[in-house]
Amino acid sequence: MTASLTAAATTSAMSGPATGLAIEAHGLTKQFGAILALDRLDLGVPRGSIFGLLGPNGAGKTTTIRILAGLARPTAGSASLAGVRVGLNQPELRRRLGYLDQDPRFYGWMKGRELLELVGRLHGLSGPELRSRVAEMLELTGLTAAAERRIGGYSGGMRQRLGIAQALLHRPQILFLDEPVSSLDPEGRRDLLQLIAGLRGDATVVLSTHVLSDVERICDRVAILHRGRRVTEGPLEALLAAHARPIYRLVPAPGQDALVSALVDRLRAAPWTTDVSATAGLLRVTVSDPDAAAGGILPLVVAGGVVLESFERARPTLEDVFLQLVGPAAADDLDGRGFVRPREVPDR
């Protein structure tokens, strides 16, 4: 995935500027037997925005996307795309959609180029236009050299890139991406994020991901789901301003476990502290009074005899908002990099 990212972005234009809602959901509920996967979910996604769907595993992200893409039926409630109510049998509505599954599956006997040609034909492309779009997508996703190979021999990352190519081939107005970077290497991930960011204003993108930093990087708006419910939704900056509390991050030098443990106790006892967590060699001190904390933390560190490798007042992140809104239990879902750990419970 290289050069023509901007070109792809500009050629993806089919919808207008960010006015009105491209996607609306009202009271969306989905029950699988005794499991309530979605519980009266309301969503509104502005046209032309990049919308992040966040939540721990089992929160209902994939179920939401599957209903919006017309693969599943809500038990109650309704959803509409560009004003048209979503259902299982609406081929015409799907002309406007691009969809990438979290685990994209293809025909192993087919060649990469053949799959894109099939998708193009289903979207009504033919002749030189079809060949040109397929070549463009192969180039964009770095699959030109593998175009004549059978998909059965593709790696996980190549299948993911092929999934992205087929989702973007027809320049969709609305793009659903369920965990689009999960199988990509760092370079592929960076390129895809640039590509998605380039679609801003032209296509409406709904992005579900486990990587909170990716959402922070490219999304305009975010909805956080938990146990099938929407916990919050809004512009990223507004969420950060409303929910994220000031945080100090301390990295103690290794080999001071006892001293660090005592320091954590002292920090927790301080009146300006609301929470202290110690994970993966990092102390996160959430405070209610940043100025008091600025003058109070370091004296406690010195008094405890703890040597620090770094000390910083951090800008609140989406991870902080996520932890605060979804609750302490969600801390177990995050690893040290802000990635939500995968669980065995399927999200659908």
Add this chain to the structure above:
Amino acid sequence: MSGFAALLRKELLEQWRTTRLPLVATVFLLVGLSSPLLARFTPEILKAVGGDQFQIVLPTPTATDAYDQLAKNLGQFGALIAVLLAMGSVATEKERGTAALILTKPASRGAFLLAKIVAIATTLGVSTAIAAAGAWFYTLVLFGPLPVAGFMAAMILQWLALVAYAAITFLGSTLTRSALAAAGLGVAAFIVLGILGIVPAIGRYLPAGLGGPARALALGQAGVDVLGPTIASVVFVAGLLVVAGLAFRRQEL
């Protein structure tokens, strides 16, 4: 039927690329070639097996025996292959997630199903034609010619019966996510329809009932009702496809 042409092209390519069409055509060719041979040499084979210990008196084989052998083999091997072709056609795509890939595109569910059954019917049709050509030629060499037009019409009815067994299995494949369950339905239907076929009033309107008119056509016999059983089988297949379509429209993927 949005997307039917593109999907049919994909299905036909799949029949070829996954070697289903070449394999089925080869099996049918062997059936076609071996049927007149078996009819011709069965008396000699039995004589050689029995030796001097017992004597079996069989009438001299004729082209009629060659056709009967072909019809029996196609009715058994062909039906089994029809079930095998159709068993995973929809169930496997649902289970693997490729149906979701296609049906998030502007393709109707009806087109998705129709392209599949047409591709299966095409594979059975090409294979039946190859078996027929081989059988007709060997019958000519060993016994003498069968009427060409009647024989071709008989093979079309044989093909229609195979499509009916494929359609039953196809319905099973649409209703479930298990290719094995679909195959079970196909085999069970083959047995049940075979039993019902014994009842004359019903049997002639079931797929197995196409055998009688087909035989009459192949051997140049007149005065047999071909239209009734043919229309009944076409309606039977169409009914199965309509039920499959209605069920598939309501399914989540």
